[in-house]
Amino acid sequence: MDPTQPSRRMHLIERPRIERRLALRFEHRVTTMIAPAGAGKTSAIALAIENNRLDPRGRDLYVPLSTAIEDPVDLHTAVLRQAGSEPVGGETLDRLRRSLVDLVWAAAPDELAVTLDDAHLLGSAAVGELAWLTAELPSNGHLVLLSRHEVAVPLARLRAHRNVLAIDDAELDLDDDELTELRAARQTLDDGADDIELPRHAATADLRLAAGSSASADFLHEEVLTGIDADRLGALRRLAVLDDDFDDDFVELFTDHRFGADELLRGLPLVERRTDGTYRLHALLRDALARDHPAADRRKAASLAADLRYERGLHVAAIRLHLVANDEIGAREVARGFINSPTVSQTSPAIAEVTRLVEQIDRDGPLLEILRVARRHNGLEPAMVDDMRAAAASARRHGDAELEALALHRAFQAQFADLDGDAVEGEHLDRLVELAEVVPFARGALAHVRSQLAQHVGDVDTAMRELADYELLGPAGHIVSMSQRLIDLGHPERVGEGLTPSQLADLPEGYEVFVAYAMWLRGEESPEFAHEFVEAMLVEMEARGVREGVIAMLSVATSIALAAGDDAAARRRSELANSLIGPSEDRGSEVFGDIAAASVAAVVESDERAAEMLAASVATTRSPVWPSRAQLLALPLAYALQPGFRPTLDRMRVGRSLTIALDAGRALVALRDGDATLAARLPWSKMNVLRVHVLPHHLVELACAAIHEGTDAATDALAAIPNLDRNLGRVVAEGRSVASEQAAELLGQRRPEAPHTVELRLLGPVTLMRNGVEVVDADWVRRVRVRELLALLAERRRLTRHELLGAMWGDHDDDHKADTNLRTTMSRLQRVLEPERGSNEPYFLRSVGDLVTLHGDVATDVDEFERLIGEARRADDAGTPARALDRYRAALDLYRGDYVHGFDVGWAVLTRTRLRALAVNAMCRVGELVAARGEPEEAARWAQRALDADELSERAAMLFVAALGASGDRAAAARSVGLMTQRFADHGIDIGRDAHRVFDRWR
Secondary structure: OOOOOOOOOOOOOOOHHHHHHHHHHHHOOEEEEEOOOOOOHHHHHHHHHHHHHHOOOOEEEEEEOOOOEOOHHHHHHHHHHHOOOOOOOOOOHHHHHHHHHHHHHHHOOOOEEEEEEOHHHEOHHHHHHHHHHHHHOOOOEEEEEEEOOOOOOOOHHHHHOOOEEEEEHHHHOOOHHHHHHHHHHHHOOOOOHHHOOOOOOHHHHHHHHHHOOOOOOOOOOHHHHOOOOHHHHHHHHHHOOOOOOEEHHHHHHHOOOOOOHHHHHOOOOOEEEOOOOEEEEOHHHHHHHHOOOOHHHHHHHHHHHHHHHHHOOOHHHHHHHHHHOOOHHHHHHHHHHHHHOOHHHOOHHHHHHHHHHHHOOOOOOHHHHHHHHHHHOOOOOOOHHHHHHHHHHHHHHOOOHHHHHHHHHHHHHHHHHOOOOOOOOOHHHHHHHHHHOOOHHHHHHHHHHHHHHHHHOOOHHHHHHHHHHHHHHOHHHHHHHHHHHHHHOOOHHHOOOOOOHHHHHHOOOOHHHHHHHHHHHOOOOOHHHHHHHHHHHHHHHHHHOOHHHHHHHHHHHHHHHHHHOOHHHHHHHHHHHHHOOOOOOOHHHHHHHHHHHHHHHHHHOOHHHHHHHHHHHHHOOOOOOOOOOHHHHHHHHHHHHOHHHHHHHHOOOOOHHHHHHHHHHHHHHHHHOOOOHHHHHOOOOOHHHHHHHOOHHHHHHHHHHHHHOOOHHHHHHHOOOOOHHHHHHHHHHHOOOHHHHHHHHHHOOOOOOOOOOEEEEOEOOOEEEEOOEEOOOHHHHOOHHHHHHHHHHHHHOEEEHHHHHHHHHOOOOOHHHHHHHHHHHHHHHHHHHOOOOOOOOOOOEEEEOOEEEEOOOEEEHHHHHHHHHHHHHHHHHOOOHHHHHHHHHHHHHHOOOOEOOOOOOHHHHHHHHHHHHHHHHHHHHHHHHHHHOOOHHHHHHHHHHHHHHOOOOHHHHHHHHHHHHHOOOHHHHHHHHHHHHHHHHHOOOOOOHHHHHHHHHHO
């Protein structure tokens, strides 16, 4: 099912008059549709959205509100999530606002209508946020509010400017034609449909056609369902306790395998059947089924459904159902199970909803207090420690030993997440020891503390033995905590043994994160595979809203990107991870951020810079005898660049993959001290493991040393390392060891240094810059052929002499004279490029045999222009319009005119056309973005610039007309429509539908 639109029911009829009205949603800032349940609001917007897809007037974002929303943060989160832009947990309101503004802005020039269905579920604070949205969204943003009653958004100013479209229940009533069409649609199902008197209320009319004239104005009652056998009707009544989605497996279990979903729901109206195999009963049908359903039976059904939901780990749904069953004890037990589940599986929205539900049955108490602490803090942050200890004290006062043990467990977890093992001793640990005598869970929590403390002092054997009692943490807690601790203790090989990446989605929430981490550490898949795979996991982790989990995952993803050779993605992930680290973040998350940033610095800057960044991180990891989880990602880097940390790493006794990582670190240090033998002994046949743990430039250095020592396997391994030439060049440049000599040999020879910088400007008149100064040499200024030859070589970089002659002297009858002209022109170009070369080998322009090559160090504005356009488009695609606008403008600053302006040469035509199209589209995009930002005058200027470059650009023409109209000059817009229409007609061009629509609006 497409998340941007509501699902269509099979009985939906076309309603052109309503669709025409709703088409105006793209021309009004706010559209309201106020009507009672069953009036057809959702059906109307579904048809409008579907028809808009056939003839687009803008874009739609449909956001169903299934539960009450009070907090503006939750409102923005719901909208962004439905747009496929999952917010990271713990986002501030300002940041979410910026994300939504960017989302709308990035859609420009398209209009974007955000539909909030069931807006009556918004609380006062969320409604207040709608007022902010109506004022602050970019001008291409529109709100559509579907509600059962008026929503208190201040719209007087917008109404005064005729910028509000209001549709009420009277307008939604079915007219005679629509009743006829509905009757005809139902005729195939009921031959007696013509005899039924139909009301104009959409849902009631449809139900009467489905169930007969006895259907009352109260929508539906039990008589409607006569004819359904007692067993099926009883199962349907019990199923009506569900207000959320269900599937066939659930129906079979719920009915004790007497019915499948298709059999049970066949022929029923008001059933949403979705493409993902799930179903949902409309509230009207659920109300009808619940009528005359004995309260005791309804409670039993809700209790059974609650148990089934709980078995599937759906805690929120289970609590709701227990409350329907008036089973407060059951609701509390599920809530206790929820807070007892691993923190990595507790999403921020779920914590908020469970807290809200428990508040209905508990005014205070330790259960609610723990939930509130969990909601107040984003994951296991240090600030949680004192609050959880207070919650433990509350549980102790209430005599609830299990909740007291849980609260103490969370407090200790937060301390260890902050890498703080020194502060664990004391009364809280003593109390946990006491609780362990009577509460099994407390024994598991105590084992966790003792294992962490043993690791903290380097007693890994004891730390491992304590894992035996982890089973007392409960099934989910046991498997997640065990996986986490095995990784921390250096044995990723023992986590998820035998599992493959394709099976991760089937694992319990939280467990799959640690299994994936273990798979990476042990080199189970190539970095290229992991690079693609981790993107989906990042989205899933972000959806859970646990910030420390997102930071850790981004740090791992940074290492994966570096190993795969995607330095740009690594930098983005590292920067995002570190941007999420606030002042209250746990130290463990900070170290993940430090490791990511230092790894990127080592690859794109220097080892020295990485060493500086690591120094502070290593110094504050608290434990002098064991690395943190984050540092396991970069053991060779830490070993090589932090000598003071080596004794800690040398004491480690770990599994095979981390042993290889440590051996690589030792080999790197030994190599730089002049000993290449350890590099030669590395397991070069296990290239995945080496690539996982050793940064590419270090791995090239080690491989070159191994090759120098005669290790043939290292030669084959070298080919798997990304950006090989660049990394070989770096090893050569650093000149640290025999590896440099080998790298130079592999490169073929040491490359000479450029005598100076050379920049060629091809956008506009061809201009040459040498060391930043424009070249005015006579051979350059007076010789058109010299300029043309350099421009041609800059475009192709490598050509044969035959190709050069054909491109520049193709019409020459005398081949000998043409060849002489080429040699003379090349000689003059050599003097222009390197006027002080003397007898040295030429650097920039080389001729070997029949091949003429221009060095890549000759930079061109075309390369930079296309790079900036690429960055701008990627920013646009990523929904960051401010970044896109900056990059587009930077690119257009370089565009001084057509490619090689003034050269009437065939070889340049296609490139000139392509670059002009890129520039015109970029100008239009800048205009569209500034127009959506509320600056139509500037948009008109950019449109004019685009038309100056290409007078037949339909996109620029539409932008120019719309910008004039938006600035208030309707007369100028109308005149421009006439001019543009005539211009296109003169050239025999039929404009498209979108242009017709814009021109017709302002004609």
